[in-house]
Amino acid sequence: MSQRQPPKVDGGKISRRDFLKLLAAAGTVMTFTPFVEWGKFLPNPRESNEERSKVVLPDGSQANVNTFKVNHAEAVVYPLSEDPVLNEEAFRTWQFIRLPPELGGEKNDATAFRMYSMVCLHLWCLWKYWPEDGRKRGECPCHGSMYDPLTGEAFAGPASLQAPPSNVLPSLDLEVDDEGNIWIKPPNWSPSGNGVVGYGRFLA
C-alpha cells in the first residue's frame, strides 16, 4: 500500500488513455439508463382508470343525492375489485359521508358529500363517522384520533400530532350527474393530489 505513487500533477491535463476510459465508463452508464425506467416494475400501480366510477353502497346500489340521508355515512369499497378478498382490504375502504346540515349537508350537489380513506393515519385502524349530536366527527377506535368531516384533518389524538401530510386523510373527488347519481372522479394518488392511503394528504 505504501508503494502506491502519489498522483501525478501535470497541470490538470488528461491523458488520452484516461479520456478513453472516461468515455467507456460513460458509455457503460448510458447503456443501462433505459433500464432505470424498469424500476416501475416495483410499485403496484393503483388501478386509476381514466373513467369515473360509481360510489357503490354496501347494499349494491349506487349512491344518489336524492336518497342518501343527511348526516350519515357508509363504508364504500374503492377501487372495487372482482376478488372478494381484495375488497376486504382496509386500504380500499372509504368512508362516504353526507355532511350534517350545519356543514352544508342539505345541498343537493357534490359539496354535501365527502369521501375519506378509512385507514387512520396513525396506525391504520379503521376509523368511522359518528353522526350523534356532539360528536359528528370521525373517530378511530384504536388510539382516539378524531377527524374533521369537513376537511379530513385530524384535530385530536395521535394523528393530529403527526407532521403534514400525515394529519389529513386522503379524499376522493366526487361529482353528481343529472339523475343525482354520485361518481368518483379519477384520483391522483399523490400527497399533493388526493393523498396516499395510510400516509396522508397536503391540505391545499
Place this chain on the structure above:
Amino acid sequence: MGVSSLSRDNSLVRLFKWIYAGFDRTIFMGLKFTIPTKFVSPLGFLGMLTFVVFIILGITGAFLMLWYEPILDRAWDSVEKINDTIPYGFHMRNIHYHASNAMVMLAILHMYYQFFSGRYKIRNEMLWVTGVLLGVLTILEAFTGYDIIFSERAELAISIAASLTNSIPILGPDMMNAFFGSGFHDFVLRFYAFHVFFLPIVLLGLMVVHFPRFLVFDVPMVMAVAGAIMLTGGVFPIDLGLKFDPNVPPGITVPEWYLTGLYAFLRSAFDKFTTGVAWPGLFIFTLLIMPFIDKYKKFSWKDRPIISALGITSIAQIIVTTYWGFYIDPDRTKSLLERLMIDPIFLYTVMVLLVPLSFGFTYLMIKIAKNAEANAKKQKPSEKNPIQLPAKWLYILFVALIGFQVYLNIAAYYAVLDGMKNYSLFLIGILMLVFAGMFHLYRYGRGLSKSNVEIVTTNKRKFIFPSIGGSKRKSLEDRSTSMDPSKIGPTEDNPLLSSTEKKDIPVPEIGTHKGGKSSPMYSKDTSPTDTRNADIDLPENSVSKTKINKQSQTSNLDQNVRSFPYDKLNDGQKRDDAFVETTRDGDKSTPVR
C-alpha cells in the same frame, strides 16, 4: 492421497478421505477450516455460530414455506395451522423464531467482540463493513419475518415501517411504493418475497465477501447453541398473537427486542424521520466508518480508550433504550397515549448523559485493568489455578452424561408421543446441550490420553503436567537428567522454539490422581526451590527438578498442532487472541470469524 493397503483405515474412512481429497480443487481448500480438538473461547468464532444459526433458519424456513400462504386473509390462518395442526409445525416454527432471535443476538455479540478486540482494523475493514451491512440485513430479515404472520403486532410494525419509509425526503414515497406496494395484500406478499428470497440472497452474497480465510467449526459449541435455541423454544413457546382486524383496536404491543430501542425513540413523538430514520442511520453509519476513524496502532481495548468508550456508550444507550421501549406505564387510569408517550427531553437528556458516564466508566475500567496487569507482572509467579479434574472423575462424569442422555432420549420420545410439543422441544434442547458437554469432555479426555506430554507450549507459557498414559513416569525420568529448568528460560520467550518443541501440543491443564496422590501442575515459573511446591507430594525423583518431556515422536503431531499454531503467535497477543495467525510474511492476518 494414495490408498495404501497398509492403511489401517477401513473402507468407509478411505471413502471419506477420497472425497476429501476431491475437494482439493474446490474453493473450500482456500479456507482454513478448523475443527478444534480442545476448548476454545466461543468469542472467537461467534460469526461462524451466527452462520450456523442462519443455516438452521434456512432449513426450518424452507419447511415453513411449504405451508405458509402469503395471502391477505390467509396468512395468519396458515401460521395458526402450522402451529396447531401440522405435525411438527409447532417445532419448526418455534425453532425458526428462536433461531432468528439467536442470530440477531449472536451477530450483535460478534460485532462487539470484534470491536473491542480491535480486529476490525488493518486489512479487515472489508470484513467489518460487510459485517455491519449483514447485521442490518439480519435485523431486516427478522423484521420481515415477524411481519408476515400478519398478527396485530405485525400490522403495527408494518404501519410504522411504512410511515418511516414514507418520511424519507424525496425518495421516501417511491421507496414505500416499491417495498410495500399498496395495501395490506401487497405488503404480505412483498414482505414474504423479501423474507424468503431477496434478503437471504443478499445475505449470502455478503457472507461470501465476509468469510475470512480461517474458519472454526466447534462441534460442541454449535450443538450448545442449537440446543439453547430449542430449550428456549420449549420454555418460551412463541404465541401467534391475535389475527389482525382493522376494525378491532389492537392491544398494546411492543416490537421484538432488537427494535424496542428504536421504538423508544419513536414513542418520544418527535419527528418521524429524525427519530426513526436519521438516528438509526447515524448509528449504522458510525459503525461503518469505525475502522477508518480508529487510528490507534494497538488492538487491545485497553490501548484504545476513546474507541472503547464509544463502544461502551453505544452499548449503554442500546440497553437503556431497549428497556425503555419495553416499559409502558402500568397506570391504567391514564390514557393510552399518555402511557405510551416518552418525554423527548427526558429521553434525549438521558441519552446525552450516558456519554460522559460511559467515558468515565471506560476510563475506570482501563485503569483497573492496567493496574491488574501491572500487579500481575510484579508478583511474577502468579500461579494459574486451573480446574483440576482427575481422570477417574472425568470417566464417571462421562458415563453419567451418557446415562443422562439416554434417559432424556427416552423422555423426549415419550413426550413426543404424548404430543407435549414444547416439552419435547425442551428435551431435545437439553439433549443437544448434553451432547455438547459430552463431546467436549470426550475431546478433553482424548487430548489427554493422546498426548503424553508434560510440557505445553503456548506463545508465553509452559505448563508441565503428567499424562494419563503409563509412559509418563518413564519419560519423566528420561528427561530429568537431561533437562534443567534454567534451560527453559531462554526458549520460552522465543516464539520460534526448537523444531521438536514446536510440535508440542497444547493439551488442557490437568492433574491426575496417582495412588491417591495428586501430582502438581508446574508452571514455567516454578523453580526447584520454590517452597510453594514443597508441600505437594511428588515422586521422589522429581522433587528437585522440573521435568520436561519433549516428545518428538510424530504420533504426537496430532491435529492440535496443525490446527492451532500457538507457537507462531506474536508475542504481543493475548491468549484469547490465539486465533490470530501469523502468516509467513509476518503480517497479522485475518482472524477467525
